[in-house]
Amino acid sequence: MAKKKIVIVTGLSGSGKTTALNVLEDLGYYTVDNLPCEIGFSFISSSIENIALGMDIRSFREIEEFTNFLDKLKNTPDIIYSIIFLEASKEVILNRYNLTRRKHPVTEKTLLQSIRTERKTMAEIKELATGIIDTSFDKPKELTQKLKTLLGLDVDIKDINVHVQSFGFKYGIPIDVDLVFDVRFLPNPYYISELKSKSGLDKEVSDYVMSFELSQEFYTKLMDMFDFLIPHYIKEGKKHLTIGIGCSGGKHRSVTFAELIYKELSEIDNLNVYVNHREKERGNW
Helix, strand or coil: CCCEEEEEEEECCCCCHHHHHHHHHHCCCEEEECCCHHHHHHHHCCCCCEEEEECCHHHCCCHHHHHHHHHHHHCCCCEEEEEEEEECCHHHHHHHHHHHCCCCCCCCCCHHHHHHHHHHHHHHHHHCCCEEEECCCCCHHHHHHHHHHHCCCCCCCCCEEEEEEEEEHHHCCCCCCCEEEECCCCCCHHHCCCCCCCCCCCHHHHHHHCCCHHHHHHHHHHHHHHHHHHHHHHHCCCCEEEEEEEECCCCCHHHHHHHHHHHHHCCCCCEEEEEEEHHHHCCCC
């Protein structure tokens, strides 16, 4: 008998929960938003097979209500569940609320205080999440792909999904990464006139970055670390690992390393590996 699939979409108000539920509905899930925890288990006990539940700070009075609901799911053998936690920067959430003029579910003196209080309250739930998505710069198409990846809807079933992301420290560290590595200590192609306008996707830049013994040594140490870490993550049941590689602008050194890591990890049979370059997607190149 096939197990019932439950996806819980939670996170910060204004981070895109409604959009995510619409995506899941298009993917064949029966969706319900703002479901109270106290009736959650009764609802999923219905005959509906694939269910997506929108559950945020309005769904419970105390965090224990949410954790008790999860305990019931864990102890039900015919249910597989995932928790997708959505978040965004406070600036983006402020802007979204100012545009929609909706009332924030947390009542504080200011909207900013409401956002901060909610983030603090939801921190414990974030720790329980199967996957975390920062929607600050996501378009609906990008959110759709991230959801499908996290839920394994468009990939072979393998031991773990590894997402490698390059970024620029000048634009901030991604908030949805598990491991962050800084390659700003390596020689910078930005200061080479014929390489400045190119990126780590270009062979000339990649060859320059990797022409130094320091780069080669660091790359070898990184891969040795991943060879050690990833099997242990798999053993502990982790299904998604996001690796962030950062340099100053997120265009040359970090891109070179992200691509090399992606190519080498992709050769390992039990991994689904993805790569993206944040600053390219944001138009910062």
